[in-house]
Amino acid sequence: MTESPTDVAAAADPVAAVLDACERGGLIALRTSGTTDRPRVVVRTAASWADSFPHVSALAGIGPASRVCVPGPLSATMNLFAAVHARSAGAALLAEPEQATHLHLTPAALTSALQAGTDLRGRTVVVAGDRLRRDLASRAEAAGARIAHYYGAAELSFVAWGTHEEDLRPFPDVAVEIRDGRIWARSPYLSRGYAGGDDGPFAVAGDGFATVGDRGRLDDGVLTVTGRGADAVLTGGVTVLAGEVEQVLRRATGADVLVVGLPHPRLGAVVAAVLADPAGLARARAAARAELAPAQRPRRWFALAQLPLTGAGKVDRAAVAELAAEGRLAPAGAP
DSSP: OOOOOEEGGGSSSHHHHHHHHHHHTOEEEEEOOOSSSOOOEEEEETHHHHTTHHHHHHHHTOOTTOEEEOOSOTTSHHHHHHHHHHHHTTOEEESSSTTOSEEEEOHHHHHHHHHTTOOOTTOEEEEOSSOOOHHHHHHHHHTTOEEEEEEEETTTEEEEEESSTTOEEEOTTOEEEEETTEEEEEOTTOOOEEGGGOOOSOEEOTTSOEEOSOEEEEETTEEEEEEOTTOEEEETTEEEEHHHHHHHHHHHHSSOEEEEEEEETTTEEEEEEEESOGGGHHHHHHHHHHHSOGGGSOSEEEEOSSOOBOTTSSBOHHHHHHHHHTTOSEETTOO
16 A cells, blocks of 8 residues: 655644655655745655755755754745755754854845845855846855855756856756756656646656756756746747846846736737836846847836745745736836
């Protein structure tokens, strides 16, 4: 008889529940925390997490003497993994960052920490949950932090590790390929899929490679994630990857930019850009003209100083798209 997976979310101590499953060689059920799709329950072996622990310890420098702060909710799989790994490594888990040697943050949380003047000197900050811009990583390093950044998914676990979005290389024991513009990975860390046969973006090919539909490219061993599976805008029959446009505009403005699609009666949708720093509008427009194809160039420009976040600390793309579609965002450049 096959053992039922442990419902981690229902456990009084989710971290202990995962570690117990590791000892028993059991299965765990984890709820996803995506930014656009409804949550799904991902089933995986506890060993598929535990097998990556030694690599994470080495890459992040976490051991028994470490003091690890995971301020985000444990309902997010990346935070739960960080807490489980820390306890498995014998590190102390702290609720507050003041005495921590290691912090696990999203890019949005790292931005907030820098703005608040949080002391990052001598600390390692592991950043995940969204793409980490090079300039944001540089700001954190200038503040004295050591930065680690990884790309993965609840269904895939770790795929690539580096220091920012332009410095991601395959995680140990992971093979990465780009097929039809999408990122595929083969590793011992893959999940078994969704509970109850639920549909979702996770797919496994006959050769063991799996994908969640995220788009990217692989150049000389460096993986660039150009867009999450649902972050595409179909405009006039052309598919525009939001991540590719965001990368150009973020580099030009040095601040967060979110690209969404707005409904259009003739084109289906038009590309719109939401700037966290409206002062960068002129630079963003110039970069769009110089570096983007006509279909990629935003037709509408908005300003939103504080991008809304999900409960897991990720930018809430769906909420921003809804605000823009309902005309509740201020045009960038407006007095």
